[in-house]
Each structure stands twice: as C-alpha cells, then as structure tokens.
Amino acid sequence: MVQADKKLTEPKKFDLNNYLKQKKVLVEQALDSSIAIARPEKIYEAMRYSLLAGGKRLRPILCLATCELTGGTIEMAMPTACALEMIHTMSLIHDDLPSMDNDDFRRGKPTNHKVYGDDIAILAGDGLLAYAFEYVATQTQNVKAENIIKVVACLGHTVGAAGLVGGQVLDLESEGKPDITAETLSFIHTHKTGALLNASVVSGAILADAQKADINRLSNYAQNIGLAFQIIDDILDITATDEQLGKTAGKDLEAQKATYPSLWGLEKSRFKAQELVDSAIAELSTYGAKAEPLRAVAKYIVTRDR
Amino acid sequence: MVQADKKLTEPKKFDLNNYLKQKKVLVEQALDSSIAIARPEKIYEAMRYSLLAGGKRLRPILCLATCELTGGTIEMAMPTACALEMIHTMSLIHDDLPSMDNDDFRRGKPTNHKVYGDDIAILAGDGLLAYAFEYVATQTQNVKAENIIKVVACLGHTVGAAGLVGGQVLDLESEGKPDITAETLSFIHTHKTGALLNASVVSGAILADAQKADINRLSNYAQNIGLAFQIIDDILDITATDEQLGKTAGKDLEAQKATYPSLWGLEKSRFKAQELVDSAIAELSTYGAKAEPLRAVAKYIVTRDR
Numbered sequence: 001m002v003q004a005d006k007k008l009t010e011p012k013k014f015d016l017n018n019y020l021k022q023k024k025v026l027v028e029q030a031l032d033s034s035i036a037i038a039r040p041e042k043i044y045e046a047m048r049y050s051l052l053a054g055g056k057r058l059r060p061i062l063c064l065a066t067c068e069l070t071g072g073t074i075e076m077a078m079p080t081a082c083a084l085e086m087i088h089t090m091s092l093i094h095d096d097l098p099s100m101d102n103d104d105f106r107r108g109k110p111t112n113h114k115v116y117g118d119d120i121a122i123l124a125g126d127g128l129l130a131y132a133f134e135y136v137a138t139q140t141q142n143v144k145a146e147n148i149i150k151v152v153a154c155l156g157h158t159v160g161a162a163g164l165v166g167g168q169v170l171d172l173e174s175e176g177k178p179d180i181t182a183e184t185l186s187f188i189h190t191h192k193t194g195a196l197l198n199a200s201v202v203s204g205a206i207l208a209d210a211q212k213a214d215i216n217r218l219s220n221y222a223q224n225i226g227l228a229f230q231i232i233d234d235i236l237d238i239t240a241t242d243e244q245l246g247k248t249a250g251k252d253l254e255a256q257k258a259t260y261p262s263l264w265g266l267e268k269s270r271f272k273a274q275e276l277v278d279s280a281i282a283e284l285s286t287y288g289a290k291a292e293p294l295r296a297v298a299k300y301i302v303t304r305d306r
Numbered sequence: 307m308v309q310a311d312k313k314l315t316e317p318k319k320f321d322l323n324n325y326l327k328q329k330k331v332l333v334e335q336a337l338d339s340s341i342a343i344a345r346p347e348k349i350y351e352a353m354r355y356s357l358l359a360g361g362k363r364l365r366p367i368l369c370l371a372t373c374e375l376t377g378g379t380i381e382m383a384m385p386t387a388c389a390l391e392m393i394h395t396m397s398l399i400h401d402d403l404p405s406m407d408n409d410d411f412r413r414g415k416p417t418n419h420k421v422y423g424d425d426i427a428i429l430a431g432d433g434l435l436a437y438a439f440e441y442v443a444t445q446t447q448n449v450k451a452e453n454i455i456k457v458v459a460c461l462g463h464t465v466g467a468a469g470l471v472g473g474q475v476l477d478l479e480s481e482g483k484p485d486i487t488a489e490t491l492s493f494i495h496t497h498k499t500g501a502l503l504n505a506s507v508v509s510g511a512i513l514a515d516a517q518k519a520d521i522n523r524l525s526n527y528a529q530n531i532g533l534a535f536q537i538i539d540d541i542l543d544i545t546a547t548d549e550q551l552g553k554t555a556g557k558d559l560e561a562q563k564a565t566y567p568s569l570w571g572l573e574k575s576r577f578k579a580q581e582l583v584d585s586a587i588a589e590l591s592t593y594g595a596k597a598e599p600l601r602a603v604a605k606y607i608v609t610r611d612r
Contacts (some may be wrong), residue, residue: 039493042359043475045468094432101422101478114519119478126400127467129432134462135441137455152458156440161349169349172425187345193594271442 012251016296026074027081028052028058030160034082036136037176038293039205045132046116046124053107058297060082061202066218067292072143079139080151080203083132087155089165090128093121099180101251108246129159143207151203158199167191169246171257179260186227193233196224204273218294224280225298231273232302234259235301244306322400322602326367332380333387334358340388340441344476348483352422353437356395359413360493364603365390369510371599372524374404375439378449378514385445386457389438394502395459396434397470399427406478407557414462416551448529449513451582457509473497477563486564494535500532523589531585537579538608541572550612578610 021147031051037044060081067077096103096111097118103111112119133152140148157163171188201222205215234243237252240259252259260269281297284291337357343350358498367479373383402409403424409417419427439458463469477494480486501598507528511521542550544567545556558565566575587603590597 038468038472040472040475040479042479045430075428090432094428097425097428119403120475122400122403122405123471123475125395125463126431126435127471130434130466130469132462132469134459134466137459137462139511145455149451149454149458153440153443153456156436156438156443158436159351159432160436160440162344163436165429165433165436166344166346166349169346169426169429173346173348184493283479 006241010055014292014296015248016293016300019293019296020056021063022055023064026078027085028079029062029080030092031085035131039143042116042120043123043127046112046120047116047127049114049126050106050112051086051090055085057085058291059088059200061106062197062200062294062297063220065297066201067208068204069287069290069294070205070208070210070218072204076142076143076207077204079136080155080207081200082139083136083155084196084200084203086128086132086135087159087164087171090125091133091168091196093125093128097121100168102249103256105242106246107216119227128289130252131236140207144209147206147209150206152201154199154206158195163191163195167195168172174258176256178258178262182195182263185258185260185263189227190223193230194223197226197229198222206216217286220279221283221294221298224276224283225301228273228276228280228298229301231260231269231276232304234261235269235273238266238305240306247306277302314481318354320570321335321601322596322606325602326362326606327600329367329370330363331383333363333370333391336388337391341390341437346512347425348422348434349429352418352426353433355421355501356412356418356430357392357434359395359415361391361413363391365394365506368503368506368600368603370509371584371603372507373514374510375593375596375600376511376514376524378510381447382449382513383510384461385442386513387506388445388459389461390502390509391508392434392438392441393465396431397474398440399431399434403427406474407561409554409557412552415551418553425543450515453512453515456512460505460509460512464501469497469501469505473499473501477594481563484561484562484564484568489576491564491566491569495533495536496529498533499536500529503532503535504528508515523592525584527589527600527604530582530589531607532587534579534582534586535607536602537566537575537582538610540567541575541579542610542612544572546612552612576608583608 001059035044035048063081063084064074064077068074080183093112095101097113098105104114105111112124132155136148136151159165167188170184170191174184176187197221201218202215205218234252235250240249242249277298284294341350341354369387369390370380372385374380398412401407402412403419410420411417418430438461442454442457465471473494477498480490480494504525507524508521511524530531538560541553544557548555583604587601592601
C-alpha cells in the first residue's frame with residue numbers, strides 16, 4: 001500500500017517530446033485547414049508552401065500552453081496560434097529574399113522566392129500577414145471581444161517597426177560591422193526573435209483573460225527564453241551542420257555578423273543562455289505542476305541541436 | 307419674405323472641392339501624428355516618406371463620410387481611415403518594387419525603394435501593414451468591440467490573397483497578355499482597386515453600427531465607383547501626361563497590359579464609367595441630402611484628370 005501511494009503521489013516526469021509532438025500535430029492540422037486554394041491558385045500555393053514546410057511550431061505551441069496554464073483552452077487559442085505561425089512564416093519569406101539575407105534554403109527546402117519568384121514571395125508574405133489578422137478576428141471563439149482586440153494590437157505591435165521589422169532593419173544595417181555593441185545586438189534580437197516569442201506567450205494569457213500580474217510574469221519568462229533561444233541559434237550557426245539546421249550553416253561568420261559567440265566566445269554564450277533559462281523557469285514558481293510544459297520548453301531551448 | 311424663404315429652402319449646391327480639401331487636411335494631420343520616429347530611424351522615415359507623400363486620400367475620406375452618413379462621427383472612424391491609407395500606401399510601395407511593376411516615380415516623387423533601397427521598402431510596407439491593424443485596435447474609441455473586430459476582419463480580407471494581393475498576382479500573370487478576357491480584367495480590378503474602396507466604405511458603416519441593409523447598399527455603391535475609378539485610371543494612363551499623373555504615363559501600353567480602353571476603346575470605356583457612377587448614385591437615394599459627399603465623390607471619379 002505504501003508503495004502504491006508513493007507511486008500515486010510521485011510526480012510523473014513530464015514527457016516534453018511527446019507533448020511537443022502531440023501539439024505540433026494539432027497545430028499542423030489547424031494550419032493545413034486554415035488556407036484553402038482559390039483563384040489565383042499560385043499565391044495560395046506559395047502561402048501554403050512555406051506555412052506547411054514544417055519547423056518546430058514553437059510559437060503556436062507556446063501560445064496554446066500559456067492559454068491552458070492561465071485557465072483557457074486549446075480551442076480558444078488555436079486561431080491566434082495559427083496567426084503567430086503565419087506571421088513567423090511571413091517574416092522568414094521576406095528575410096530570405098535576395099535584397100535581404102539572400103537565403104536559398106529554409107527548413108531543408110528551397111526558399112519561397114526560389115520556387116515562386118521574388119514577386120510572388122513578397123506577395124505571399126503580405127498575404128500571410130494580412131490573413132493572420134483576419135484569422136484571429138473571424139475564427140476566435142469564446143473569448144471576450146476586448147481580449148481579441150488586445151491580441152490584434154499585440155500581434156500588430158510585434159510584427160511592425162517596433163518589433164520584427166525594426167529588428168530586421170538594424171540587423172541589415174549591422175551587416176559587415178562585426179564590432180557592434182552588445183546593446184545593439186540585444187536590440188536586434190529582442191526585436192527579431194524575442195518580440196514574437198513574447199507575443200506568443202502573452203497572447204495566450206490574454207485570450208484566457210489572465211490577470212496583469214500573470215501576464216507580466218509570463219512575459220518575463222518569454223523574454224528570457226527569447227534571448228536564450230537567439231544565443232543558442234548563434235552557437236548552432238557555428239557548431240551545427242547544414243543538414244542539422246535545414247539551412248546554410250556558418251552564414252553569420254560569412255556575412256561578418258556580430259553574434260553572441262563573436263562577442264562573448266562560445267563558453268560564456270552557453271553559460272549566459274543557461275542563466276537566462278534558469279531565470280525564465282524561476283518566473284514560473286507560482287504555477288506548480290501546471291507549468292511543466294513551459295519549464296520543459298525553456299530547458300529544451302538550451303539543449304536542442306537544431 | 308418669399309425670396310428669403312426660397313433661399314433658405316433651396317438646397318445649397320454641395321461644394322466637393324472644399325469638402326475634400328477640409329477632410330484631406332484632417333486626414334493628413336492624423337496620419338502625420340500616427341507614426342513617431344523611433345529606433346531604427348530609417349524604417350520610420352521610410353514609412354512616413356510614402357505615407358505622407360500626398361495623394362487624394364480618397365479611401366480615408368470615404369470611410370469618414372460613410373461613418374458620418376450612417377450616424378457615426380469623424381472621431382470614431384479616424385483610426386480606421388488612417389489604417390486604410392497605411393494599407394493603400396503599403397500596396398503601392400510593394401507594387402512599385404523592381405520585381406513587380408518596377409516604377410521609379412509615384413505622386414511626383416521617387417518611389418520608396420529608389421530612396422531607401424529594396425530591402426527597406428519591403429520592410430516599410432510590412433511595417434505599415436502591421437501598424438494599420440495595431441492602430442485600429444489601440445486607437446479606436448467609442449465603438450463597440452464587436453465592430454472593431456469586424457473592421458479588423460474586413461481590412462485583413464481586403465489586403466490578403468482574397469483582395470489586393472490576389473489582384474496583384476493576377477495582374478502580374480496577365481502582363482504581356484493583351485488578349486485576356488473582360489472577366490479576368492474585372493477580377494484584377496475588383497481585387498486590386500475595388501476591394502479597398504469597398505472596405506473604406508463598409509468599415510465606416512460598421513464603425514457607426516449601421517444596419518445590414520445599409521452596409522449592403524453602401525457596398526454596392528463602393529463596388530460601382532471602384533470599377534469606374536479603375537476604368538478612368540486606365541483612360542488617364544493613355545490620355546494624361548506624366549506631370550498630371552505624378553507617375554509615368556503610358557505604362558500599361560508599354561507593359562502590354564490589357565486595360566478597359568484596350569478591350570472596349572476609349573468612348574465605350576467612358577460610357578461604362580459614367581453608367582457605373584449613375585448606378586452608384588442610385589444606391590444612395592434613400593439618404594437624401596446627407597449623402598451629398600458620397601454622390602459628389604462618385605461624380606468626381608469620372609471627371610478627374612489625374
């Protein structure tokens with residue numbers, strides 16, 4: 001009896017791989033059914049090509065997890081989760097263009113403009129961005145109208161000049177300047193990567209009608225994992241192979257881009273990433289076992305190899 | 307006495323020029339204060355460069371006029387009016403890019419990419435598009451939350467593959483094919499021009515909490531003036547000078563684009579435009595004098611010379 005009791009009360013180890021796999025299936029089903037092909041077919045195909053090209057689906061999963069953590073449901077958050085992936089995909093399509101980062105491969109497949117041409121790639125990005133907002137506005141169910149508006153505001157702020165776009169501009173301006181400051185590098189990444197991870201977490205909480213204090217705590221969590229995520233990205237660009245990354249490795253060094261490893265070295269960069277993940281996890285202390293998915297995602301960020 | 311009475315009851319002729327001038331001043335003030343310069347300065351400057359480059363401001367003015375007609379106020383509609391101009395500007399910036407229509411001049415000034423480069427021009431468009439949604443969501447006052455969400459949905463639908471983006475794709479595909487059908491030409495223009503004019507009118511009515519029947523009537527008005535507007539645009543591309551247009555005239559012929567004049571000839575095109583304007587005005591019969599601004603705008607569309 002004692003042993004049986006122990007079994008019942010002992011917390012089961014959280015299986016992140018299984019969690020991510022299950023949620024990814026849900027997200028990909030939702031993404032697949034979010035865009036139907038219509039006239040002119042080519043633009044819908046181009047949008048679907050990049051949106052359904054795989055990837056970790058980390059942003060949608062964070063949105064779903066945070067919504068559940070703060071008392072909401074998967075169903076309430078799914079349209080926003082899809083919108084986050086549409087926005088992320090749009091930013092990848094535009095960043096990969098020849099006039100920007102000029103990348104030929106993404107997630108192991110030719111980039112959008114390599115398949116459809118620069119004109120269609122620009123328009124596919126525009127189409128995904130516009131559709132993200134339409135999708136949230138038309139598909140979100142059982143959420144207070146005020147909260148849907150807050151999510152729209154949050155997504156808009158995150159993509160625009162105050163977020164992704166601003167980060168990409170400073171990133172482009174910093175190319176060929178390997179001696180930029182840590183402050184500029186941090187600006188680039190809090191805008192380019194951090195902002196959308198933050199929006200993923202915050203929007204999930206807004207949809208669940210979470211309290212301000214919870215939203216702030218979760219936003220701190222997101223900002224910490226966002227920066228850790230970028231540091232690890234920079235490290236992987238040096239240490240991983242093309243095959244592991246699904247894109248060209250070593251691009252940063254080639255483009256003379258300042259990165260965390262170039263600023264701090266590999267060892268200190270790894271240490272900093274771990275420190276950030278520890279801080280992120282500390283923000284979750286009040287939530288107990290319910291926050292296991294978010295804790296596991298934070299840990300995964302520093303241990304991933306692609 | 308009789309004469310004085312007659313003066314009082316005789317409807318004063320509506321002064322459209324004065325109306326457009328006054329409303330344009332209001333819209334430009336609102337646009338100017340909508341975007342402040344922040345870091346990185348270049349992107350905000352690029353966004354402001356095109357947003358504040360002049361133009362008729364027809365879309366915002368239609369939104370304000372329709373909101374007032376259906377019982378709302380200028381203040382309720384101004385954030386959406388600005389968003390419509392941000393969206394319109396974004397579509398011009400992206401359409402002008404070398405990989406699309408490759409235009410060097412717009413509204414008498416060098417196009418965005420000519421001043422800031424292709425990369426920044428793409429990002430300025432993205433920034434304006436994202437900001438349009440953020441602006442509606444954060445700035446709209448005294449409007450039911452449900453109606454703000456409907457406006458977001460309407461704007462998203464209008465920009466995306468089901469609207470502007472889809473129209474531009476079919477337009478690009480039709481280049482060098484002067485023998486496309488009237489049906490394809492109509493698809494291009496109902497999406498490229500008509501959709502945003504329709505959204506301008508419909509969103510104004512939604513914000514004022516108008517009835518479904520009013521929205522339908524005003525949407526019919528908008529679709530008719532939208533097509534008339536495009537026919538006149540095609541005519542002006544042939545008959546006007548570069549100076550009048552503020553952009554290169556004769557581009558359609560050069561690009562071997564099918565246009566209404568190439569399909570119908572100039573005379574029949576003018577006749578059709580007039581017919582559409584008459585139909586548009588007929589939709590407004592129930593509104594009496596209140597609808598004079600919308601009637602005058604419809605008439606202006608066929609008589610303008612740029």
